[in-house]
Amino acid sequence: MSQWVRLCSIREAPEEGKAMQVTTANGVDVCLARLDGELRALDNWCPHRRGPLGEGWVEGGAIVCPWHAWAFDLKTGVAHPPERASVEALALKTEGDDLLVDLA
Numbered sequence: 001m002s003q004w005v006r007l008c009s010i011r012e013a014p015e016e017g018k019a020m021q022v023t024t025a026n027g028v029d030v031c032l033a034r035l036d037g038e039l040r041a042l043d044n045w046c047p048h049r050r051g052p053l054g055e056g057w058v059e060g061g062a063i064v065c066p067w068h069a070w071a072f073d074l075k076t077g078v079a080h081p082p083e084r085a086s087v088e089a090l091a092l093k094t095e096g097d098d099l100l101v102d103l104a
């Protein structure tokens with residue numbers, strides 16, 4: 001079942017090739033990035049040592065963790081080899097000027 005929560009306004013979303021950390025009204029941290037014109041959302045916390053992925057950078061279709069540079073595919077959340085890990089990829093939708101994320 002879906003649980004859509006407002007993330008931010010469309011105007012606040014990152015530019016192409018950038019990422020940011022956004023906290024929902026109910027306190028969930030999300031890594032929001034724009035890649036190839038599409039907004040993508042992942043769980044913000046790196047499974048390695050809980051680095052903040054939203055403070056990382058976009059490279060090669062992935063978000064790179066700012067702490068030890070593990071990279072997670074922005075579409076799937078799966079880590080690039082050799083790491084074996086993943087973060088949850090979250091669905092997004094727009095509603096008027098708002099960007100909503102599915103936290104279900």
Ligand code: FES
Nearest residue numbers: 046049051065068
């Ligand atoms: S905490 Fe993200 S790579 Fe170590």
